[in-house]
Amino acid sequence: MSEYMIIDGIKAEINGEKNVLELARKVGIEIPAFCYDPDLSIYGACRMCMFEDERGRLDAACSTIPKAGMVIKTNTAKLRKYRKMILELLLANHCRDCTTCHMSGKCKLQEFAYKFNIENVRFPNNSCSLSSDQSSYSIVRTPSKCILCGKCVRMCNEIQSVGAIDYAFRGSKMKISTAFDGDIANSPCVGCGQCAAVCPTGAITIRDDADLVWKAIGNPEIEVSVQVAPAVRVGLGEEFGFKEGENVMGKLITALREMGFDKVYDTNIGADLTIVEESNELIHRITKGGKLPMFTSCCPAWIRFAEDKYPELLDNISTCRSPMQMLASTIKATYTGEKKHIHVAIMPCSAKKDEARRDKFKDKDGNPLVDYVLSTQDVVRMIREHGIHFAQLEESLPDVPFKEYTGASVIFGASGGVMEAALRTAVETITGEKLGDVEFKEVRGMEGVKEAEYDVKGLKVKVAVVSGLKNASIICDKVKAGEADYQFIEIMSCPGGCVNGGGQPFVDAFTRSAVDYKGLRASGLYNTDADMSSRKSHENSAVMELYNNFFGEIGGHKAHELLHTHYEPKKK
Amino acid sequence: MFDYSVLDRAIEKFGNEEKSLIAVLQEAQENYRYLPKEIFPYLAEKLNVSEAKIFGVATFYENFSLEQKGKYVIKVCDGTACHVRHSVPILEALRKELGLSEEKKTTDDLMFTVETVACLGACSSAPAITLNNEIYPTMTPESAVALVKSIIEKEGK
Numbered sequence: 001m002s003e004y005m006i007i008d009g010i011k012a013e014i015n016g017e018k019n020v021l022e023l024a025r026k027v028g029i030e031i032p033a034f035c036y037d038p039d040l041s042i043y044g045a046c047r048m049c050m051f052e053d054e055r056g057r058l059d060a061a062c063s064t065i066p067k068a069g070m071v072i073k074t075n076t077a078k079l080r081k082y083r084k085m086i087l088e089l090l091l092a093n094h095c096r097d098c099t100t101c102h103m104s105g106k107c108k109l110q111e112f113a114y115k116f117n118i119e120n121v122r123f124p125n126n127s128c129s130l131s132s133d134q135s136s137y138s139i140v141r142t143p144s145k146c147i148l149c150g151k152c153v154r155m156c157n158e159i160q161s162v163g164a165i166d167y168a169f170r171g172s173k174m175k176i177s178t179a180f181d182g183d184i185a186n187s188p189c190v191g192c193g194q195c196a197a198v199c200p201t202g203a204i205t206i207r208d209d210a211d212l213v214w215k216a217i218g219n220p221e222i223e224v225s226v227q228v229a230p231a232v233r234v235g236l237g238e239e240f241g242f243k244e245g246e247n248v249m250g251k252l253i254t255a256l257r258e259m260g261f262d263k264v265y266d267t268n269i270g271a272d273l274t275i276v277e278e279s280n281e282l283i284h285r286i287t288k289g290g291k292l293p294m295f296t297s298c299c300p301a302w303i304r305f306a307e308d309k310y311p312e313l314l315d316n317i318s319t320c321r322s323p324m325q326m327l328a329s330t331i332k333a334t335y336t337g338e339k340k341h342i343h344v345a346i347m348p349c350s351a352k353k354d355e356a357r358r359d360k361f362k363d364k365d366g367n368p369l370v371d372y373v374l375s376t377q378d379v380v381r382m383i384r385e386h387g388i389h390f391a392q393l394e395e396s397l398p399d400v401p402f403k404e405y406t407g408a409s410v411i412f413g414a415s416g417g418v419m420e421a422a423l424r425t426a427v428e429t430i431t432g433e434k435l436g437d438v439e440f441k442e443v444r445g446m447e448g449v450k451e452a453e454y455d456v457k458g459l460k461v462k463v464a465v466v467s468g469l470k471n472a473s474i475i476c477d478k479v480k481a482g483e484a485d486y487q488f489i490e491i492m493s494c495p496g497g498c499v500n501g502g503g504q505p506f507v508d509a510f511t512r513s514a515v516d517y518k519g520l521r522a523s524g525l526y527n528t529d530a531d532m533s534s535r536k537s538h539e540n541s542a543v544m545e546l547y548n549n550f551f552g553e554i555g556g557h558k559a560h561e562l563l564h565t566h567y568e569p570k571k572k
Numbered sequence: 573m574f575d576y577s578v579l580d581r582a583i584e585k586f587g588n589e590e591k592s593l594i595a596v597l598q599e600a601q602e603n604y605r606y607l608p609k610e611i612f613p614y615l616a617e618k619l620n621v622s623e624a625k626i627f628g629v630a631t632f633y634e635n636f637s638l639e640q641k642g643k644y645v646i647k648v649c650d651g652t653a654c655h656v657r658h659s660v661p662i663l664e665a666l667r668k669e670l671g672l673s674e675e676k677k678t679t680d681d682l683m684f685t686v687e688t689v690a691c692l693g694a695c696s697s698a699p700a701i702t703l704n705n706e707i708y709p710t711m712t713p714e715s716a717v718a719l720v721k722s723i724i725e726k727e728g729k
């Protein structure tokens with residue numbers, strides 16, 4: 001028999017929801033909340049989510065388990081008064097320069113102040129310093145905008161097990177801080193940006209590099225090329241009224257040309273290149289007795305994490321550069337134009353902004369191979385700034401010669417995608433036979449840990465796919481202890497993979513509960529893959545042409561020089 | 573080389589888990605008279621907690637100090653009772669005598685630390701100060717300075 005409770009007169013069926021807040025969201029009622037997030041532990045500190053029961057008692061919806069027969073109201077005179085008070089208190093301690101804030105229009109504090117009609121804050125404003133921590137290439141922290149909801153702390157600790165930030169000090173001095181209140185760049189932060197993805201205000205945002213790119217575009221002496229990562233195309237549309245997961249690559253290319261980029265390329269060809277190199281490396285390690293299990297290497301936040309916390313596993317990580325870096329070094333090495341050449345990458349990721357600045361990815365003159373990395377969010381702002389009516393744009397195709405790609409590369413943006421793409425190529429290479437079914441469904445899906453075992457002509461291949469660095473650390477501990485018998489492990493730092501990267505369009509906590517936005521974005525990629533005639537990286541003729549005319553052998557000398565890298569433990 | 577043996581003993585006593593953090597920090601505070609920077613990465617590794625978390629605990633409790641304190645810690649009470657009975661001149665006199673200020677609380681030779689405290693609970697003997705947790709009642713700027721001088725003399729011999 002089903003059990004119900006009544007929320008604002010609506011009969012809500014209880015289906016194992018963890019708390020009243022979730023149940024309300026399921027039936028479309030948004031109880032205001034600051035500190036609750038469906039993926040994090042309950043903190044119960046903001047008190048915005050109060051409801052009133054039949055006897056007029058108040059309780060926090062995020063910390064109350066739904067019970068059959070409960071009758072509650074989420075919006076009464078008492079609650080409104082209470083919430084207004086909370087908002088006024090928060091606003092008194094908040095730097096309210098909304099017009100110039102990155103989160104304007106998305107900020108929960110701004111939204112609730114508007115919804116609850118706050119017209120006057122009775123307390124003096126004592127937080128106007130806009131000083132921010134700009135030390136990281138990935139994220140920017142502006143403490144005066146923090147409402148101490150603690151989501152970032154829980155994200156960084158519970159989901160990412162990085163522990164870069166925590167609460168510090170006490171009482172009115174309390175704040176979110178690194179150890180010794182030092183620069184975030186000198187903390188264990190890996191730049192994943194997931195803290196920014198859950199911060200309800202503008203207190204943590206992804207670094208914006210648009211100005212630098214506008215400057216390059218505006219200079220006629222400079223040729224500006226750009227590459228676009230797979231996950232961007234299924235995220236960006238959300239900001240322009242498209243459904244979650246709709247692939248808007250064609251329009252995006254048109255927009256980028258209108259904005260003034262000279263050449264638009266697709267990171268996918270870099271992903272195909274990565275798979276050709278990486279599966280070659282995997283087969284080599286398996287057949288020639290190399291270090292196993294092999295970990296994937298395309299996620300720069302994972303690399304930072306491993307360098308800091310698992311130095312003993314660095315030899316297990318594939319030496320392949322990320323698709324962004326592979327494509328960038330190929331583009332730069334084959335550029336024949338006269339003009340100075342600046343290369344930009346559009347990524348769903350904040351950690352890529354940091355990766356691009358690493359010394360190992362600079363040319364011999366010390367210039368980064370990827371001069372600037374724009375997040376999906378950055379590009380959304382640029383499109384708006386340029387006055388483009390995105391939804392009305394025609395679709396167009398990327399430029400040659402970095403245009404052709406396979407279905408294998410496009411799924412890179414979802415957790416399990418790199419694994420599946422590598423398996424398609426590795427299995428065909430090992431067996432010498434064409435795969436009947438190219439889909440490895442076991443490694444798909446948004447779960448944090450997935451495992452599968454394949455019998456490749458008598459050769460057992462056991463794989464694991466994890467997303468979220470906490471999950472990664474569990475697997476790493478097992479590998480370290482010799483308790484894991486995998487050959488190949490894919491790791492992406494962001495839960496669900498790059499589709500949920502820190503640089504993707506912001507998804508508020510209500511939507512995070514109510515919509516499977518990660519899954520929808522991922523299906524956008526899998527659908528694109530399914531529509532392709534060519535779905536295996538080694539069948540990308542443009543890639544093979546590159547080997548014939550430029551790189552020579554797969555895994556050969558030139559490939560190593562331009563497409564591979566090495567790792568060193570973090571200096572402490 | 574930094575001596576971690578104090579921590580090792582404390583960890584042995586309380587267990588190498590996050591739960592033990594406060595107890596271990598307390599031992600450290602007692603032994604070093606503050607929480608030296610060096611212990612953060614060490615404890616983070618041993619107790620499997622982040623340095624940011626240890627910093628959070630260290631800044632939450634007033635008993636923990638992140639700065640090295642002097643051999644003699646003088647706390648001048650600035651509770652209401654002491655304040656109205658002129659505790660501020662005492663503080664100023666001590667700071668002047670030792671070349672200290674609100675920002676610089678400890679002398680370079682690590683002999684004295686002068687700080688204020690909200691209330692010592694010794695209001696009947698206001699204005700009061702403590703010297704290494706021992707209460708000195710009804711002080712004046714002169715008697716406070718005399719106390720400091722006598723210590724310097726004792727230490728200087």
Ligand code: SF4
Binds near residue numbers: 152155164195
């Ligand atoms: S970017 Fe990632 S690692 Fe850095 S503070 Fe935020 S959640 Fe933690």
Ligand code: SF4
Binds near residue numbers: 146199
């Ligand atoms: S920085 Fe953002 S997420 Fe973190 S506590 Fe402050 S408001 Fe909350």
Ligand code: FES
Binds near residue numbers: 032036044047062
């Ligand atoms: S107390 Fe429930 S959301 Fe903050």
